[in-house]
Amino acid sequence: MSAVSFSSWNGKIVDNRTGKAAKAVDAGVPKMLGDKSFTALMGWNGMVIADAGANVPSLALAYLKEARKLSCGECSVCSIGIDKLTALLEGLIAGKGKKQDIAEIERIVKGVMELSKCNFGRASAVTPVFDAIRYYKDDFLTLIGGKKGATRPYKAAVTAPCLEACPAKLDIPGYIELIRNNKFGESLNLIRKRCILPGVIGRSCTHPCEEACVRNGIDKTLAIRLLKRSAADNDLAQGASALKKPTAERPEKVAIVGAGPAGLAAAYHLRRMGYQVTIFEAFPKGGGMAAVGIPDYRLPKGILEHEIKLIRELGADIQYNKRITKLDMDDLTTQGFKAIFLSVGAHEGTKIGCKGEDAGYEGFVDGAVFLRDLALGKTVEPKGKVVIVGGGNVAMDCARSCLRLGFKEVEILYRRTRKEMPARPEEIEEALEEGVKVRYLVAPVSVLVDGNKVKGAECIRMKLGAPDSSGRRRPIPVKGSEFKVKADMIIPATGQKPDLRFVKDLVPVTGWGTIEVNPETLRTNLENVFAGGDCVSGPATLIEALDAGNKVARSIDAYLQGRTFEPEVSFKGIDVKAQRAIGFVDACAQEKVNLLDPKARVKGFAEVEAPYSDAAAMKEANRCLRCYRLVVWG
């Protein structure tokens, strides 16, 4: 990688213009966006000039024009400031500028950075123009005295820390702002562009966006997940809006295997484009893990059912109880399907390496199977004590469901400590409140039985060793520490994998037992067969599966129309969280989230978390700092 001519990225100045020996450029300095290199770039965090011949005033003007589109215009400083700066810069480039204009630009730029209401104005709207005037003053001075400058088009892209952290790249500041301004309906429409299960995701998302929220450094994150739920709940309360129909129908048929989040998202977008979509679903209901993995107390089934109903009403044909046991390409082609999307999920429990786990003992049930049976209406007789093995969300869901079913004692065995537990922190917290017990640093080694019935497990204590590939410290068995745990039922819930027998010898499978695809296009080795969601990623989150569905729809569309698939601009390699200054932001407490009393919770499967009222949602939305990050390059 050649060194840059100049960089002010993150406020760190690298200046190689005078022919000095090139200094090493910080790893965080963008040198390319996506796969494309640039000659010059301006972004929220500074400017990077790769080619010394770049036209800085022209780029600054292009940056301001893009910033103006993002400026909300609600505070008087940012948008009007940009207007005035644009006029001054246009004057200079047109050869009509005066010397004092440069000082004026400097004064206004500083003012906007200091006085703007939101973090876009303070940290993004004019920041690189500040650097340009400071470090490239001569380029502006030469424009004074009748000499005309040139302008040319540039490319622009926008992100935000929360948006960047979201696997599906939802415009989070955008939909929060619409809620703040009391436009719940428009907010929901914006959410639906990238998340077609807003009520589901608003209840059960792992919300990496909230970890990225800039407010974390000041008080507490915005309740982003709950705000999304507000938009969905408000729509239901208003009488439920339908999804927008496609503008024109297309004749091409697309088959989708599996009506989980990935399949549903793909179906929605393909229908919106006008394609004819059929989904084959093995279970009697759609939603994948959202239907058969997330218990009612976290996600009432009516919410999911409503959101699936909308997709069906859009024209997606979902055929339930239709398990594809062998993918017959000839048959699908005869039926007229031009493209096939495999989104079968990962529903098979992985082994825990415990003696007797394959013996088929009564009372030994895999976690995924347990939750699925429960969701599909099978009655479970509560027994005395249940032991759940694992520390993820499925383990928590099993444990909390068991409490509600009336098991006298519910205990989780986890081989590491609470710190390494992969479940959502609030999920662990709520489980403990309800009375779930957790034994850390313990793993079962063999199932103890009485005849064919489970009566306990022999366990071994663990200690933590060096970190493994997941970054978590590896558990190591402590020799001679074996002990017995009593149990009437054992539920292993340590992981799941896809069942890929139906595509055996048809598509290649990775060492992880998942389908191998091109990560950009999600295409398998077969030109018209695509795959995504848990069957490609291994068990992951609902929002990641939705993203796969969003993406594959664009990829399938490109394939069917004979176009090359264009991936979206990637900010990979740039620390989107980093910004140079934020100024003074007053701490402001998060709106209170009400949870059902733990004693009432365990009596049934009623939803634990209460929604925000519209007023509370608007108040919470008002905490958003609107941290849009803009880059303009060419």
Next chain:
Amino acid sequence: MLNVMIDGKKLEAKDGATILQACQANHIPIPTLCFHKDLMPFGACRLCVVEVKANGKWQVTSSCDALIKDKAEVRTNSDKVKESRKLAAELLYYKYPTTKAVRDMAESLGVEVAEGKAEGSDCILCGLCTRTCHEIVGVDALKFVDRGLGRNVAEPKIEYVADACIGCGSCAYVCPTGFVKMEASGDRRMIWDKSFKMVACGKCGRYFAPEDQLKWISKKTGVPMSVLTVCTSCK
């Protein structure tokens, strides 16, 4: 009570007060355009900026939406504050040069204002009407049109939802620039280009309120229309 230091003076402030409220209670003048004591702060005009000491550094902040803390140190009249307010006023004046409220404010903060008639009545996006409609009236007939990523809204503006409006006129009352126009003639009231039927008082016969407003009040309070159709003077 909180002990605070404003402009070098030891003063008291109520717990939970904003910096602006604390200053007002102590008779320290702070210019505002988008503030109203009965509405949530909005922070739009940026004229109320002050300096606060945070982490040992003087920092600029709007005072209407920042809470004052115990032992807070605030400056309301430093050069930095004056310069900042002047810039905010100057930018408002740049965009709305003929609007009287803006011109007066700019002039009072040291901006050179050109001669000429103040005949404009621009919407300066202060949000007083949207907040009044939401917080006080509760009908949400006025909303900001959002701009942002992927939304093609050329200019920020306020959207009028005619179906929701009850014609109460609160927005016209609270508007600082005269942008919201309300006219009455006979049994009609025009507001935001929507015509409302006025109700005449059952006793004195004066047209005193739009029918839609009385219906709204009746629905909200359960008071029958027959009671509401007598004006407040005759009650």
